[in-house]
Amino acid sequence: xxxxxxxxxxxxxxxxxxxxxxxxxxxxxxxxxxxxxxxxxxxxxxxxxxxxxxxxxxxxxxxxxxxxxxxxxxxxxxxxxxxxxxxxxxxxxxxxxxxxxxxxxxxxxxxxxxxxxxxxxxxxxxxxxxxxxxxxxxxxxxxxxxxxxxxxxxxxxxxxxxxxxxxxxxxxxxxxxxxxxxxxxxxxxxxxxxxxxxxxxxxxxxxxxxxxxxxxxxxxxxxxxxxxxxxxxxxxxxxxxxxxxxxxxxxxxxxxxxxxxxxxxxxxxxxxxxxxxxxxxxxxxxxxxxxxxxxxxxxxxxxxxxxxxxxxxxxxxxxxxxxxxxxxxxxxxxxxxxxxxxxxxxxxxxxxxxxxxxxxxxxxxxxxxxxxxxxxxxxxxxxxxxxxxxxxxxxxxxxxxxxxxxxxxxxxxx
Numbered sequence: 085x086x087x088x089x090x091x092x093x094x095x096x097x098x099x100x101x102x103x104x105x106x107x108x109x110x111x112x113x114x115x116x117x118x119x120x121x122x123x124x125x126x127x128x129x130x131x132x133x134x135x136x137x138x139x140x141x142x143x144x145x146x147x148x149x150x151x152x153x154x155x156x157x158x159x160x161x162x163x164x165x166x167x168x169x170x171x172x173x174x175x176x177x178x179x180x181x182x183x184x185x186x187x188x189x190x191x192x193x194x195x196x197x198x199x200x201x202x203x204x205x206x207x208x209x210x211x212x213x214x215x216x217x218x219x220x221x222x223x224x225x226x227x228x229x230x231x232x233x234x235x236x237x238x239x240x241x242x243x244x245x246x247x248x249x250x251x252x253x254x255x256x257x258x259x260x261x262x263x264x265x266x267x268x269x270x271x272x273x274x275x276x277x278x279x280x281x282x283x284x285x286x287x288x289x290x291x292x293x294x295x296x297x298x299x300x301x302x303x304x305x306x307x308x309x310x311x312x313x314x315x316x317x318x319x320x321x322x323x324x325x326x327x328x329x330x331x332x333x334x335x336x337x338x339x340x341x342x343x344x345x346x347x348x349x350x351x352x353x354x355x356x357x358x359x360x361x362x363x364x365x366x367x368x369x370x371x372x373x374x375x376x377x378x379x380x381x382x383x384x385x386x387x388x389x390x391x392x393x394x395x396x397x398x399x400x401x402x403x404x405x406x407x408x409x410x411x412x413x414x415x416x417x418x419x420x421x422x423x424x425x426x427x428x429x430x431x432x433x434x435x436x437x438x439x440x441x442x443x444x445x446x447x448x449x450x451x452x453x454x455x456x457x458x459x460x461x462x463x464x465x466x467x468x469x470x471x472x473x474x475x476x477x478x479x480x481x482x483x484x485x486x487x488x489x490x491x492x493x494x495x496x497x498x
Contacts, residue, residue, distance in 0.1 A: 086131045087112045088490070093137035093464065095121065095454065098144060098438045101431040103470060107142060111460040114489040118456060135497050137464055140484060143434075144452050145188025145212075145461030146476070147441035148417065149356050150335055150406025153178045153214075154195040154248070157411035158365075159373035160283065168248070175200055178414050179211030184480040185418050188461035188488040189213040189441075189451055191273070193316075193335065193408070194220040195249045198270050210493055213461070215445055218271035220250045220316075221262050221302055223293050225286050250277075256301045259294070263305035263313075274306045276331070278315040279322030282365070282385065283410070285377040289339075289384040290319050299329035312446070314356075318385060320344040327353045333404065333444055337396070338362075338388040345399035354444045355396045358408035359389040359423040364416050372412055393427050403428075404444045405437035418477040430473045460490040464497070 088111040095107035106123035109116060120126050156174035157163050163171075175196070182190060190212045201216050203209045244262055245252040251262035263274050276299055280291035287293065299315065306313040307330075314333040315326035323334050323344040333354040334340075340348075340355070348355060366386055369379055396403055407420050424433045442452030450458050464485035467475030475482045486494040 086133045088133045088135065088460075088487075088492075089126050090135045090137050090142065090462075090464070090485075091125055092139060093142035094139060094468075095119070096141050096143035096434075096470070097454075098431075098434050099453065101470065103141065103468065105139070109142065109454065109462075111487070111490050114460055114491075116454060116456055116458050116460050116462075119454065135485070135495075137485075137497070141465040141468055142454065143463050143465060143469065144438045144454050144458075145463055145486075145488060146186045146437045147189040147191075147405065147445070147452055148182065148187045148407055148437070149191045149333070149404045149441045149444055150193045150358050150408045151182070151190045151417075152195055152408065152410060153182070153190070153192055153414075154197070154200070155410045157372070158369060158413065159411070160375055162373070163411075171248075172200065176203070176209045176211070179204070179209055179214070181414060181479070182417060183210060183212045183486060183488065183493055184483075185478075186463050186476060186480055186483050186486065187212050187417065188463075188486070189215070189445070191215040191217070191406075191441075191445060193217055193406075194275055197248070201270070213459075213488060215272040216270070217273055217275045218266035218269055219246065219248070219262075220275045220277055221259055221266075221294075222250050222252050222277040223298070224252055224254050254298075256297050259298045260301045260305055263302045267305060267309045267311075273311050273332075274302050274313040275335075276302045276313055276315050276326070278326040278331075279317040279319055280381075281316060281318075282362075282378050282381050283375070285375060289381055292319075292322050292325065294325075296325050296329045299326055299331065303330040323348070327351050335406065336385070336389075336408070338385040338392050340392045340395055342395060342399065345395050345401055348396070349400040352402075354402045354404050354440070355392070356404040356406040356444070357389050357393055357396075357424075358406045358420075360416055360420040361408040361410070361413070362386045362389060363419065363423060364409060364413035368413065374410075390423070390427050393424065397428070402440055402443070403432075403436050404441045405433075415479060418479075421473045421476050425473050430470050433473060434469060460487055462487045
């Protein structure tokens with residue numbers, strides 16, 4: 085792939101919230117090398133591809149910090165019967181759809197195995213950069229425990245029950261072992277289930293899961309590998325327990341209150357709301373055979389997410405961008421922009437999906453920005469997302485150029 089120069093673009097500075105016309109950018113390999121503004125063209129020579137943006141908006145690639153690319157149907161019972169090869173093929177198309185919607189980086193929040201990331205690295209899957217969490221950690225009867233209630237449970241104290249999605253591990257030592265196993269397998273970070281959830285049948289939303297010591301064990305093991313742990317939690321008590329234990333982000337957080345939000349802000353813990361998944365479960369969950377027990381729990385969180393963002397913003401919590409979609413609803417990924425725009429400005433929504441998520445992933449200055457030294461993850465948009473956030477919605481129809489790591493994955497420039 086030759087080095088690239090893009091000329092005549094309107095540069096979207098997501099940190100400053102400014103659109104600056106007459107910009108040019110030079111990409112060498114996977115990195116941005118130089119940016120010129122005020123109509124100054126960068127010198128072109130040698131083996132260079134020169135592209136004319138014709139005034140389109142040049143912006144950083146988007147980041148989704150909560151996806152489940154390997155949960156390929158909302159019919160979770162059917163999901164359990166699918167062969168690994170079938171799931172892998174479906175996962176390929178789900179990830180490729182994300183990239184075509186402009187998401188050049190995602191954090192998989194559970195279920196993606198190393199084979200998919202190896203395929204991405206080798207170009208067999210034309211998808212986004214992935215930060216993989218591997219299997220989630222759950223207590224017995226927790227949000228990652230999808231096994232039916234047994235009349236004859238096997239209660240060996242040394243047992244950790246594992247599936248493609250989770251390790252069900254009880255006690256500090258078991259949690260520590262499970263976290264080490266995922267980190268050994270190359271997980272970029274560790275996810276723990278700190279409270280009840282919608283998708284699993286046996287844990288009510290207001291349930292506390294894992295002791296502070298158990299969560300801290302996962303945090304310590306992640307930190308020993310120079311990474312972090314993050315937590316699924318809805319209610320204030322679960323949020324506060326996970327934050328005290330040292331997690332880097334709280335996922336969902338729909339039932340957060342002022343006190344738990346203040347604690348998050350004090351400890352520098354991020355919130356990653358996921359409004360669109362509840363929107364989609366309510367809209368199509370029944371027709372797609374989402375579990376009936378889970379649909380009954382949806383009402384507890386469905387309309388609380390917008391208020392949670394307001395509470396978190398008021399407390400000064402950094403708000404990331406996530407979607408948490410399952411199976412057939414992945415095409416609704418970009419609807420998250422519209423749902424958030426009810427309580428955040430367009431700029432705040434864009435920042436959550438770029439610079440804030442880059443900080444969350446510990447890649448500030450490398451992802452989510454356009455500046456020398458950053459990865460060449462960029463989009464050319466036919467429109468102005470600062471003025472109309474809807475230009476980022478749909479399946480990428482307004483995105484005329486998609487680049488990740490300096491590689492062009494879509495080019496509709498003429």
